[in-house]
Amino acid sequence: MRSADLTTAARIRDAAIELFGEQGFGVGVRAIAAAAGVSPGLVNHHFGSKDGLRAVCDDRVLEIIRDEKLRALETPAPAGILNAMAEIEMYAPVVAYILRSFQAGGPLSESLLEHMIADAVSYMQIAVDAGKLKPSRNHAARARYIVLCHVGAMNLYLQMRMHRDGKLDYRKAIRDLSDEISFPALELYTQGLLTDSTMLDTLFEE
Structure with a gap:
C-alpha cells in the first residue's frame, strides 16, 4: 500500500492502516511513527490524536473500496470482476483493518459500517443505471443487506481462521475465502434462489 513518493501524512496513515490491521487498535503512536519513519510528534502534529488518525484511516479504507468497486463497474463484464478476483490479495491490509475495526466496536466502527453501506447504495445505483444490476x-x-451479508461473512470467516491458526496470513485467508464463496455467490445473484415471487409479493401486500 505504501509508496516512497507519498506525503508524510499519507505515509503515516498507510503505516497505521497496516499496523492497526496486524495488531489491532491498541498499537501505540510510537510504533506507528517508527513504521512510517517519522517522529511520534509528527503523528500528533498531522492528526491530533490516535482517534484522529483512525478517522483518516477509515476515510482511506472507504476510498480504496469505492475506487475498486467503481473500477470493476467501469470495466466491461466479465473482465471487471475477474480482474478484481485476480488481485484480491493486494487488499489484505484493508480487509485486516476492517476486521480489527469491527472487533473493536464503538462509534468509529459503527460509522465505518454506515459509510460502507452509503457508498454501496451509490455505486450499486451506478450499476443499475448502467444496466449491470436489476433495479x-x-x-x-x-x-x-448485501454489505451486512458480505462484511458479516468475511468477519466470521477470518475470526474463525484467526482462532484456529493464531497469527493470520490475511493474503492467503482472503484468497481462500474468495475461492470458497465466489461461485455460489455469483450463481445466487445471477439465477436467484426462489422459484417464484409469491413470498416477496405477499410481503409487499401486507
Missing part, C-alpha cells in the same frame, strides 16, 4: 423495489435496503 430493486427498495434499493437502499438491498444495498444494506
